[in-house]
Amino acid sequence: MVPLSNLNPRAEFFSSYPGNIMSTATHPQLLTLEELDALPGGNDRDLIRGEIRKRDMTRRNRLHSRIESDLVLHLGIWVRTQLAPRGQIVSGEAGFRLQRDPETGVGIDIAYISAELAVHEPSSPYFEGVPILAVEILSPSDTQEEIDEKIELYLACGVQVVWIVNPRLETITVFRADAAPSLYSGSQVLDSDPHLPQFRLMLSDIFSS
Secondary structure: OEEOHHHOOOHHHHHOHHHHHOOOOOOOOOOOHHHHHHOOOOOOEEEEOOEEEEOOOOOOOHHHHHHHHHHHHHHHHHHOOOOOOOOEEEEEEEEEEEEOOOOEEEEEEEEEEOHHHHHOOOOOOOEOOOOOEEEEEOOOOOOHHHHHHHHHHHHHHOOOEEEEEEOOOOEEEEEEOOEEEEEEEOOOEEEEOOOEEEEEEEHHHHHOO
8 A cells, every 4th residue: 555645635625626626707507416417418427516517428448347347246245244234335327416505416436325325315316415435447538637626526525435446557546535545556455444344355356357
């Protein structure tokens, strides 16, 4: 595990975060997720503090798909070792309403949610709250600015742990709001205590060909 102090989320960023998402100089109309869904178009957009954010929807390549499946498998096995009521593992751009007034709604590659969130407002098409863990697997089209912004957004909204998985470099970087980021690679073992108690993952199990 290698501390990455230069990636540590900055307090000053959080204090001015809305202005970093999109300029409000023109005072755009703020939308809800329901209003966004009613607009024509596909699912290639998020809602960030009430404003539409377009994102690239690239076809998942075979490496991305395999890593996502393997992570879901390992997390799912871990969840089954936990005492009831257990949380859940969800994947495939699972929809989350991270906050309201103004609304932020995103799709997340893989997430671990609490048992309470799993049963909260079951009729909603979105999970109405923040996951404990958010996992994003990088695609070739992702830019560093987009990655940094997503990390800051998740942490600012209350996600406790964020994993950024880099298939090309075969690394996982772990971000928390209260600690410096940590980089895992090679044969290192990733853990996310206390948020995922007793969870252990050897990276070679994920990145081995």
